[in-house]
Amino acid sequence: MINGLLAALSPSEESTLRVIAQGRVHPKSLRDNDMSRLKRLGLIEECRTGLALSATGQRRLGAVPLAPTIDLGAAR
Numbered sequence: 001m002i003n004g005l006l007a008a009l010s011p012s013e014e015s016t017l018r019v020i021a022q023g024r025v026h027p028k029s030l031r032d033n034d035m036s037r038l039k040r041l042g043l044i045e046e047c048r049t050g051l052a053l054s055a056t057g058q059r060r061l062g063a064v065p066l067a068p069t070i071d072l073g074a075a076r
Contacts, residue, residue, distance in 0.1 A: 004041035004056045013037060020044055020051050021061050027051050 009017065016034040019025045027035065027050050035051070038044045043057035053061060 004043045004054075005060050007041050010034075017043060017053070017057060017061060021053050021057070023050075023052070 012031060013034045016030050017038055019030065020038075030051075035044065038057070039046075041056075042054055043060055044051050045054045045057075046052075
Protein backbone atom coordinates (compact mmCIF):
# COMPACT_ATOMS: atom_id res chain seq x y z
CA MET A 1 0.00 0.00 0.00
CA ILE A 2 1.27 3.48 -0.85
CA ASN A 3 2.00 5.61 2.18
CA GLY A 4 -0.76 8.22 2.42
CA LEU A 5 1.65 10.69 3.99
CA LEU A 6 4.02 10.57 1.02
CA ALA A 7 1.81 9.85 -1.99
CA ALA A 8 1.47 12.66 -4.51
CA LEU A 9 -2.07 14.02 -4.67
CA SER A 10 -3.64 15.72 -7.64
CA PRO A 11 -4.97 19.23 -7.04
CA SER A 12 -8.49 17.76 -7.11
CA GLU A 13 -7.62 15.10 -4.51
CA GLU A 14 -5.97 17.68 -2.28
CA SER A 15 -9.03 19.91 -2.55
CA THR A 16 -11.33 16.99 -1.73
CA LEU A 17 -9.20 16.17 1.32
CA ARG A 18 -9.48 19.77 2.56
CA VAL A 19 -13.24 19.88 1.97
CA ILE A 20 -13.72 16.65 3.93
CA ALA A 21 -11.58 18.09 6.74
CA GLN A 22 -13.93 21.06 6.96
CA GLY A 23 -16.90 18.70 7.27
CA ARG A 24 -19.22 20.96 5.32
CA VAL A 25 -19.95 18.82 2.30
CA HIS A 26 -22.26 16.03 1.29
CA PRO A 27 -20.25 13.02 0.03
CA LYS A 28 -22.36 12.79 -3.14
CA SER A 29 -21.05 16.21 -4.21
CA LEU A 30 -17.45 14.93 -4.24
CA ARG A 31 -15.68 13.14 -7.09
CA ASP A 32 -15.87 9.37 -6.70
CA ASN A 33 -12.34 8.91 -8.08
CA ASP A 34 -10.89 11.31 -5.51
CA MET A 35 -12.73 9.68 -2.62
CA SER A 36 -11.74 6.17 -3.74
CA ARG A 37 -8.06 7.06 -3.93
CA LEU A 38 -8.09 8.96 -0.62
CA LYS A 39 -9.71 5.92 1.03
CA ARG A 40 -7.14 3.58 -0.56
CA LEU A 41 -4.35 5.79 0.75
CA GLY A 42 -5.90 5.69 4.21
CA LEU A 43 -6.44 9.46 4.34
CA ILE A 44 -10.22 9.40 4.80
CA GLU A 45 -12.67 6.95 6.31
CA GLU A 46 -16.40 6.55 6.54
CA CYS A 47 -18.00 7.36 9.86
CA ARG A 48 -21.61 7.44 11.02
CA THR A 49 -22.00 11.05 9.91
CA GLY A 50 -20.38 10.62 6.49
CA LEU A 51 -16.69 11.03 5.73
CA ALA A 52 -13.89 12.13 8.02
CA LEU A 53 -10.13 12.38 7.93
CA SER A 54 -8.31 9.38 9.33
CA ALA A 55 -5.41 9.90 11.71
CA THR A 56 -3.11 9.67 8.67
CA GLY A 57 -5.26 12.21 6.83
CA GLN A 58 -5.04 14.60 9.77
CA ARG A 59 -1.25 14.29 9.82
CA ARG A 60 -1.12 14.72 6.03
CA LEU A 61 -3.28 17.82 6.09
CA GLY A 62 -1.16 19.26 8.87
CA ALA A 63 1.81 18.99 6.52
CA VAL A 64 -0.03 20.71 3.63
CA PRO A 65 -0.15 24.50 3.88
CA LEU A 66 -3.69 25.75 4.27
CA ALA A 67 -5.08 28.31 1.87
CA PRO A 68 -4.51 31.83 3.16
CA THR A 69 -7.39 33.56 4.88
CA ILE A 70 -8.60 36.56 2.94
CA ASP A 71 -9.18 39.68 5.00
CA LEU A 72 -11.84 41.59 3.09
CA GLY A 73 -11.43 44.61 5.33
CA ALA A 74 -7.81 45.04 4.25
CA ALA A 75 -8.77 45.24 0.57
CA ARG A 76 -10.49 48.59 1.00
